[in-house]
Amino acid sequence: MEEQPMPIGLRPLACAALLAGAAPGEAQTSFEPIPPEQAARYRFDFARNFYATAEAERKARSTLRATLAQLEKLKGRVASSPETLLGALELNERAVSQAMRHIIYLYLRFATNTRDQESQDAQNRLIAELNTRTSFLQQELMRIEPGQFKRFAAQKPALQRYAFVVRSARRLRPHTLGLREEEILSTLAPHLGEWQGELYQASLDRTDWPRVQDDGRQIHVHHQEGDWRNSPERRVREEGFKGLYAGYRSHRDFYAFALLRQVKARNEVARLRRYRDYPAEAHFALHLTTQQVKDLFRRLEEQGEFNKRYQRLRAERVRQIGGFDEVNVWDLTVIPRGLQRPRFTIEEAARVIRDALAPLGQEHSGELAELLDPANGRLDLVPGENRVPGAFAWGMPGSQTSIFYSFNYEGYFDDVSALAHEAGHAVHYELMANNRVPASYTSGPTYFTESFAMLNELLVADHLYRNAGDDLRRTYFLEQFLGQAMSVFGVGRQAALEQAVYDQVQAGKARTPDDLDRLAREIGARTSIWHDRHPELAMEWIAVHHFYRQPMYYVNYVWANFLSLKYYQMLRQDPGGFIRRYLALMRNGFDAPPAELLKKFLGLRLDDPKLAADAFSVLEGRIQELEALYAKGVEGP
Structure with a gap:
């Protein structure tokens, strides 16, 4: 089936097992992450950035349909002459650019109000119409042999820019x-x-999520996850964790129905297209093979003890400073007495991100500042009912200015990190736009743009670590750096789980929610100490919304984690040289296979064993730094 254009990112929420957090006895203070009087500024300005009204958007579709009608006139003769071929390719680019403006607008209407089913349906219909009316182009382009294209390009040099499109x-x-x-x-x-993702969202919206009492406040366990995870009260953290999974459990049968039907439908359509299954189709689109992907999962599992060692290190630290007999996963947000948990208003977060990423240069900094300025109406991160979970950025270079959406901004470090991550995507779009990258080359294997976003997260955590005023804050921010860097194991586990679901459904071994729980437990226990201790984590297949809305996306995060750690290492070794080559890669777009782009701009190979080895070297070095800080002493109860 055709892939639905979707926003980049839909960033995964950080796993509690990787976060640092709140201290026993930590004082509760009033904190406004977004001052109420400023809240309206942190919602999308649809009129400024898209269309004046919903009716204006509907009327504007006529322009898109006129472009599609022009393109359809060339059906059956696209390759009849150099002039006709160039005209068809240019019209297709224009149609895609025009369509994406509508598609992004309609999805954002739904994301900010999931009861707006009309916008969601209109988006789906528009994508289907675009794909249907342009299907003939693939049929005719794929029959153009290299020799014919070379002759056409010699007669019409402007065709050369489309060489990779035809290839x-x-x-x-x-x-x-x-x-x-x-x-x-x-x-x-x-x-x-697509209906499976809609059922998933409807199930979330209809869940009667528990509330947890904390110092006179009622904390919504789904909408205010950061608050209960970071509460100084152990009872609140435990009730929040268990309440969240109780909410998932309440519609467990619906989630299983949606996921299993999703897998079956996508596998069937993939087989119609002569792929082994849907994962093979998804990996082919990334210029990977399923065997390469499974080999990567296997290498991560072989390093499972490395991750467990880090988890035990963190658990022992929490045990000492918390005075606990036994540490549970909800305790991993404990920080020492004497450290006030760092929190950031939205303005402070923007300043931290700008400062941390300033070394990436003037053009990058300028685009970042434009995104983060609320006056431009490109941010939407005020909490509320009926919002799509997660965070994402989206844009269309040359057609639609990039935006950032978040389910909620609560001012914790993870919120700052999410903003930095998605800003990486948004700035990437704008750098390509500044470089006038053709629409055909503005999207490619998503692990590229995810690696840019993940480097941002590392740089923000590293900036805060290096500029911390004392050892307690340095320790806290180094824990945050490692929380992001070590997430390669978390996303690797979740990507391996999704792959296993597809494999076992196809083999007839996964039919029920219990089967999905079993897979999550088995795979989780290979690299994590927590899955055997907490049965709730068997419902990880529910918690990862990508499985329903962007299937097989998580493999991008795994490759991107390794790449971002390599970028970080290269940046530390040769700042000037790396930044110049890195920005050239970001500006370039996707006019060649990923292997060629990585080699050309950064001298890297995805299949180089040193990529993983260097990543683990960076991780080992930072863990040793953390151990040295821990050795300086513990501030407990």
Whole structure:
């Protein structure tokens, strides 16, 4: 089935096992992450950045449909001459750029109000229409042999910019059906593979989530997760953790129904296109093979003891400073007595991010400042009912200015990190726009742009660590750095779980919620000490919303983690040289296979064993720094 254009990121929420956190006896103070009088400034300004009204957006679709009609006039003769080929490729770019403005707008309307089903449906219909009406282009481009394209480009040099477009179409030839079949699948795509995400969201919206009492406040365990995770009260943290999973459990059968049907539908359509299954199709799109991906999961599992060692180190630290007989996963947000938990208003967060990323240069800093300025209406992060979970950035270079959405901003470090992460995507869009990258080359293997976003997170944590005024704060921010860096094990576990679900559904071994729980427990225990201790974590297949809305996305996070750690190492070794080459890669777009781009700009290879080895070297070095700080003493009860 056709892939639905989706926002980049939908960033995973940080695992509690990787966070640092609140101290026994830590004083509760009034804190406003976004002052109420400023809240309206931190919502999207749709009129400024998109369309004046919803009606204006509907009327503007006529322009898109006129472009599609022009393109359709070339059906059957796209490759008849150099002029016709160039015209078809240019019209397709124009149609995609125009469509994406509508698609982004409609999704944001839904994301900020999930009761707006009309916008969600309109988005799905528009994507299906775009894919259906442009299906013929793939059919005709894939038949253009290299020699013919070379002759055409010699006669019409402007065609050379589309060389990789035609090359990519030929690559898909073994997996492309006849035109009528492709048109039918494009039309049916929303009905085959999108309703599961809608059912997931509806189940979240209809859950009667528990509230936890904390110092006279009622904390919503789903909407205010940061508050209960970081509460100084152990009871609140435990009730919040158990209440969150109780909420998931209340619709467990619906979630299982949606996920299992999603897997079956996507596998069936993938087989129609002559892939082994949907994971094989998704990996092919990333210029990877399923075997490469499984080998990566295996290498991570082989390093499982490395992660468990770090988890035990953190657990022992928490035991000492908390005075606990036994440490549970909800205790991992404990910090020493004497340290006030760092929290950041939205303005403070913006300043920290700007300062941390300033070394990336003037153009990068300028685009970042534009995004973070609330006057531009490109941010939406005020909490409320009926909002899509997670955080994401989206844009379309040359057509739609990038934006940032978050389910909620609570002012904790993880919120700052999420903002830095998604700013990486948003700035990437703008750098490509400044470089006039053609629409055809503004998207590619997502582990690239995820690696840019993850480097931002590392740089923000590192900046706060290096500028901390005392050992307690240095320790806290080094824990945050490692929380992000060691998340390669968390996202690796979740990506391996999703792969296993697809494999076992296809083999007839995963049919029920209990089967999904079993898989999550087995895979979790290989790299984590917590899955055997806390049965709630068997419901991880519910907690990862990507499984329902962006299937097979998590593998991008795994590769991106390794790349971002390599970038961090290169930046420390040669700041000037790395930044110059790194920004050139960000500006370039995706006009070649990922292996060629990585080699050309950064001299890296995804299949180089040193990529993982260097990442673990960085991790080992930072863990040793943390151990040295821990050795200086413990402030407990």
